[in-house]
Amino acid sequence: MAMIKVHGHHLSTATRLVLCCLEEKQVDYELAFVDLSAGDHKQPQYLALNPFGVVPSIQDGDLTLFESRAVIKYLATKYRGQGTELLGNNVSEQALVDQWCEVEGQSFNPPASTILFQTFVVPIKGGRTDEAVVKMNVEKVVKVLDIYEERLSKSKYLAGDFFSLADLQHLPCTEYLINGCGKGDVISSRKHVKAWWKDISSRPVEESH
């Protein structure tokens, strides 16, 4: 059987999310480098994989798939029983996984990725960080993390007492927030969020990155 091919870029948070998931599921893969700085993601060859022109996309046999959160759901479903179980053990647990995945996608990521873009990407491209935008989005992230703090005072992970896709989805962007954007205090100033982050960011499979 052909190996899963991931078309992506090692610095892209969405690509990293898919790679983290493949590691957790112990699935072999091949990374096809998409040169974002050369605009490869806007070329017809890549647009045939993903009409939105963003990374990553995967190919698994006949199946071409994009949207990183859908990709990891697919991997967690297809490889149930292999590597880390990431979807919970029954319909109710999976519903809570999906709920906190949606929270990440709808409430955490939009401000977090805006901070990342403004404080990390814009300067690299020679632009100037819009500090007002950063401030507004830090306030949004903090509101979400206050809710996480309350939640994580009651359960070890977001969806319950088991590591899941919901936690995994936070890894790439939060790592940048802490190590690339100097915003680690939003994590470290919250007792339960800090302990949760320490746990999920030091998982054995992470060390291979």
Place this chain on the structure above:
Amino acid sequence: MAMIKVHGHHLSTATRLVLCCLEEKQVDYELAFVDLSAGDHKQPQYLALNPFGVVPSIQDGDLTLFESRAVIKYLATKYRGQGTELLGNNVSEQALVDQWCEVEGQSFNPPASTILFQTFVVPIKGGRTDEAVVKMNVEKVVKVLDIYEERLSKSKYLAGDFFSLADLQHLPCTEYLINGCGKGDVISSRKHVKAWWKDISSRPVEESH
């Protein structure tokens, strides 16, 4: 067995999404009205159901769940084999359903709901529509719909030749765009999008609303 209780508001797109799904799955439910204009969603009683203070939330026996897209995934999973099948018939089809659900949540809904807010909600609250914001977001929606047009020239529905959660997720907000915001032209000016919309917005279960 106790009936599923939906805490929500009949004018909220997210509440409507959950109700549409319950109708498709032929599941009985009870609607507990959350008076948004009275601020009930920010009261401790509701925040105990959903700490984010937005509608809807559901209660199904011991399970409390929020995030409308996670709720409909739960309903489609729990009631597989009852009512309309909304997840596809195998892991690959489900992956494509998830992919287009993510497209809706990440690319279609953010601009579409901003248009809805600016042109429908703001005037009701006595405010003034920010036309520049509307224009920018119409441009974003149009880019997404151009991709849908291409996709729907090849398959009857977004995830394939079967109606799914991915199509369902577009119903409430698009209905407002057309009938509440006067933006129907973004749908009707695209041949395949127009045919798709005519199909999914005239499903038998929709008539009961």
